[in-house]
Amino acid sequence: MKILEIKDLRKEYPGFLLDNVSFDVEEGSIMGFIGRNGAGKTTTIKAVLNLVHADGGTVLFEGQDLWANETACKMKIGLVLGEFNYYKRKKLRSIAAVTKRFYPDWDDAMYETLLKRFSLNPEKKISELSQGMRVKFALALALSHKAKLLILDEPTSGLDPVSRDELLDIFRDIIEDGEHSILFSTHIISDLEKCADYITYIKRGRIVVSTDADSFKDAYRLVSGETEDLGQFRPLLIGYRAHAFGFTGLMRREDAERAEGLKVAPADMESIMIYTEKEDGHESAAE
Amino acid sequence: MKALLNKEFKLCLHPAVFIYLALILMLLIPNYPYLVSCFFVCNAIFFCFQQARENGDAMYTAMLPVSKAQAVRARVLFVVIIQAIDLLLVAGMCAFAIVSMPEHNAGGTDHGLSLLAFALVLFAIFNLIFLPSFYKTGYKAGSAFLKGAIGVWIWLVLCEGMMIASNAVMESGADIALFRFIHENIDCMPKTAEALTVQAILFGAGLLIYVVCTLLACRVSIKRYEKVSVQ
Numbered sequence: 001m002k003i004l005e006i007k008d009l010r011k012e013y014p015g016f017l018l019d020n021v022s023f024d025v026e027e028g029s030i031m032g033f034i035g036r037n038g039a040g041k042t043t044t045i046k047a048v049l050n051l052v053h054a055d056g057g058t059v060l061f062e063g064q065d066l067w068a069n070e071t072a073c074k075m076k077i078g079l080v081l082g083e084f085n086y087y088k089r090k091k092l093r094s095i096a097a098v099t100k101r102f103y104p105d106w107d108d109a110m111y112e113t114l115l116k117r118f119s120l121n122p123e124k125k126i127s128e129l130s131q132g133m134r135v136k137f138a139l140a141l142a143l144s145h146k147a148k149l150l151i152l153d154e155p156t157s158g159l160d161p162v163s164r165d166e167l168l169d170i171f172r173d174i175i176e177d178g179e180h181s182i183l184f185s186t187h188i189i190s191d192l193e194k195c196a197d198y199i200t201y202i203k204r205g206r207i208v209v210s211t212d213a214d215s216f217k218d219a220y221r222l223v224s225g226e227t228e229d230l231g232q233f234r235p236l237l238i239g240y241r242a243h244a245f246g247f248t249g250l251m252r253r254e255d256a257e258r259a260e261g262l263k264v265a266p267a268d269m270e271s272i273m274i275y276t277e278k279e280d281g282h283e284s285a286a287e
Numbered sequence: 288m289k290a291l292l293n294k295e296f297k298l299c300l301h302p303a304v305f306i307y308l309a310l311i312l313m314l315l316i317p318n319y320p321y322l323v324s325c326f327f328v329c330n331a332i333f334f335c336f337q338q339a340r341e342n343g344d345a346m347y348t349a350m351l352p353v354s355k356a357q358a359v360r361a362r363v364l365f366v367v368i369i370q371a372i373d374l375l376l377v378a379g380m381c382a383f384a385i386v387s388m389p390e391h392n393a394g395g396t397d398h399g400l401s402l403l404a405f406a407l408v409l410f411a412i413f414n415l416i417f418l419p420s421f422y423k424t425g426y427k428a429g430s431a432f433l434k435g436a437i438g439v440w441i442w443l444v445l446c447e448g449m450m451i452a453s454n455a456v457m458e459s460g461a462d463i464a465l466f467r468f469i470h471e472n473i474d475c476m477p478k479t480a481e482a483l484t485v486q487a488i489l490f491g492a493g494l495l496i497y498v499v500c501t502l503l504a505c506r507v508s509i510k511r512y513e514k515v516s517v518q
Contacts, residue, residue, distance in 0.1 A: 051349045051517040074352035086347035087298055098297050101290040102351045 002060075003027045003149050003181045004048075009057035011047050016205060018043050020057070023200045023210035025149065028178035030171060032196030032213070033185035034269070036277055040205040041185040042081075045153050049079060061149070075103060078142025078150045082157065083134035088127040092120060092137060096144075103145035111144035132163035139167075143174065150174065150182045156191050164188070168195045189270040201273065208276065213269075220267040221256035224248040233259055239278030250275030291353060291361035292368075299339040299365065307331035308373055314380040317388070320395030320447040321377075325406045326439055328373045329413045332366050333432040340426050349517040356509045359422060363505040366418070370410045377406055385476045392474075393454050395447035400486035401473045404493030405446045411493075411500035412438045422508035425515040450474040 004025040011018040018040050025031045035041050046052040048059050050067050059066040061073040087095060092115075100106040115122060118136035120129075129137060135155050142150055152171075156164040172195055174180050186192060192199065192213070200210040209216060225233065226246045233251075234240075236259060240249025250271060256264045307327040314321050339345075348358045384398035396402045417435030421428055453469040472485040 046516065049349070050355070051346075053514055053516070070354045071352050071357070077352075079350040081346065081350065086343040088342070090298065094297065098290075098294045099351070101293055102353070 001027045003062060004183065005058075005060040005063075006044075006048060007058045007060075009044060009047055009059065010055045011043060011052060012055055013043075016040070016043075018047065018054075018205045021202065021205070021207055022057075023207060025181050025183050026198065027148075027181050028175055029197040030175055030182040030184055030195050031198045031200060032192035033183060033200050033202065034187065034189060034192060034273060035185075035202035036187055036273070039202045041187075041202060042153055043205075044202065045079075045081075045151055045183070045185060049074070049077070049151070075105070075145070076148045078139075078145065078147030080135065080138040080142055080150065080152045080155055082138075082154050083131050084126060084129075084138040084141070085134065086126070089125055091123055091125050092129075093122040095126065095137075096122065096141065099141050100144070105146045107144055107146060110146075111140060114140040114143055132159045132167075135159065135167065139170065148180060150180065150184075152182060152184045154186055155184070156186060156188055164191060165194075171195050189268075189273055193269055199269065201276070203276065217267055217269060217272070219253055220272050221251050221253050222248065222265045222267045222271055223251050223256050223259060223262040224265075225262040229261060233262065239275030241275075241278075288357065288361060288364070291348075291357060292364060294348070294351075295361055295365040298342070299335050299344060299362075301331065301334040301338045303334045304328075304331040304369060308369075308376060311373065311376040311380055314377065314384060314398065315388070317390065318392055318394035320443070320451075321392070321398070321402055322396060322405055322409060322443050322447055325373060325377070325409050326436070326443060328370060329410070329417070329432075329435065329439055332369060332413075333417070333428060333435075335365070335369075336421060336428040336432075340428055345425050345517050355512050355515075355517075359509045359512050360505060363414075363418060363501065363508065366414065367501060370414075374403060374406060374410075377403055385478075389476075391454070392450075394451065396450045396473075397475050399475065399477045400483075400490040401477075404486070404489040405442075407490070407493035407497040409439055409442055409446075411497040412442050414497075414504040415500040418504040419507040419511060422512040422515070425512060425517065 002024045006024070007022050009018060009021040021040070021044050033041055033044070043052060047054040048066070050070055061077070064073065066073045096111060118133070118140055120133060120137055120140065126134065126137070156167055159167070168191055171182055171184065175182060184192070184196065196213050198211065199213050199216040201208040220238070223233070224246060227242070230240070230242065230247050236251050236255040237249040238251060240247050250267060251259065256262070307330060310324050310327045313319060313324045381398040381402060388398065391397060396405055413435045416438045417431050420431035420434050449469060453466040453474055456463055456466040457470045472482045473489065475482055477483040477486045
């Protein structure tokens with residue numbers, strides 16, 4: 001069942017167009033929303049939640065129009081826009097006391113459990129928390145009102161690898177019951193390798209692909225070859241990097257299977273994104 | 288709405304509000320333009336908006352299960368409550384002054400319903416200019432306050448200027464009907480039936496202007512804020 005359906009979402013700014021963005025989030029899954037900085041990830045998330053007024057499109061949450069039923073839908077959505085950076089001089093206890101009054105389903109016991117699990121001291125001020133702890137606090141607030149869908153915008157950016165890994169474990173735990181879903185935007189692709197079930201890739205305001213993580217990786221191959229072969233294979237390469245001994249690049253799986261004389265290896269998500277972003281320039285600076 | 292109002296008072300209320308509300312004691316200063324005390328409340332409201340902006344309140348609120356329209360309505364109600372508290376304090380101080388400070392105020396409007404009426408219009412002007420101006424961007428509190436303050440001061444100088452002028456003209460012995468009417472019915476404590484009637488009409492008109500202007504300000508603010516991208 002689809003918990004979130006985004007269709008033809010459109011938003012135009014001077015110099016940037018969110019161009020008919022469409023993708024779905026399945027219940028009980030983690031959707032990784034990837035793209036480089038400025039690709040339109042945050043704009044998409046903000047437009048979905050009506051923080052930014054979209055020029056067109058529809059957003060359905062559990063089958064109902066999210067914009068027309070904004071308050072009711074937001075009750076079931078937990079939004080974490082990076083770390084919790086609001087009212088930094090206030091104590092966690094004060095922020096939680098204000099926040100909980102918005103949610104009839106707020107679960108005090110769950111909030112206390114999450115505080116303990118995340119080692120958060122409610123008497124501390126937001127300004128006294130580390131970046132990772134602020135993300136955890138935002139998560140604790142989002143989870144305590146029993147959100148069915150968590151929308152996380154760059155939650156792991158700026159965190160150290162251990163904290164990131166810890167958060168990814170938490171995300172997996174959250175969706176384990178099959179009732180929660182996560183839409184997780186990031187430019188740290190390695191995080192998604194560890195936890196995403198689906199991938200939506202946005203490039204310059206347009207969706208390149210939206211599919212399950214395995215199909216996403218399986219659609220591409222990393223290839224490498226000699227310099228003299230480059231001319232022959234250049235039209236098939238999505239992106240490549242030339243070096244002193246030849247080149248390495250990315251091809252669609254079907255093209256790679258037909259390309260004789262090249263070394264072919266499975267592609268990881270990070271390579272897919274890097275080489276796809278090189279598509280227009282094709283070649284990075286030769287080393 | 289209750290949860291939003293709770294948020295406004297718990298998170299957005301600047302301590303300066305209490306200090307500026309306490310400036311209501313200025314109404315005990317003999318011969319002083321008492322309307323100035325209401326301007327300080329406008330200043331306190333500006334501080335609240337500024338504090339909310341600096342703390343990322345727009346984004347925090349946007350994450351909560353409320354619409355932009357509800358967020359604006361709650362903030363406007365928050366402003367109205369602060370202004371209502373100030374007006375109640377002004378009324379209380381006027382009642383106190385009528386009993387304990389019988390001397391005429393030569394520095395501006397006397398303690399009475401006229402003062403409350405002028406204060407209501409002052410807040411109406413501030414709300415009508417400041418709120419829509421702020422919600423055009425959702426963050427430019429400074430320029431919105433400057434515009435609101437200019438409107439407030441024009442009204443303040445006009446009101447208190449007229450009262451001071453009427454006082455000066457009457458003291459000079461000149462008998463000009465308009466100034467005599469102001470001196471005997473508006474710029475005085477409402478101790479005669481005629482003065483009370485005139486001031487009650489003024490108060491009613493002020494209240495009507497306040498309600499209409501504030502509702503209009505709220506409506507325009509919502510319309511403008513709907514177009515703003517919360518950053």
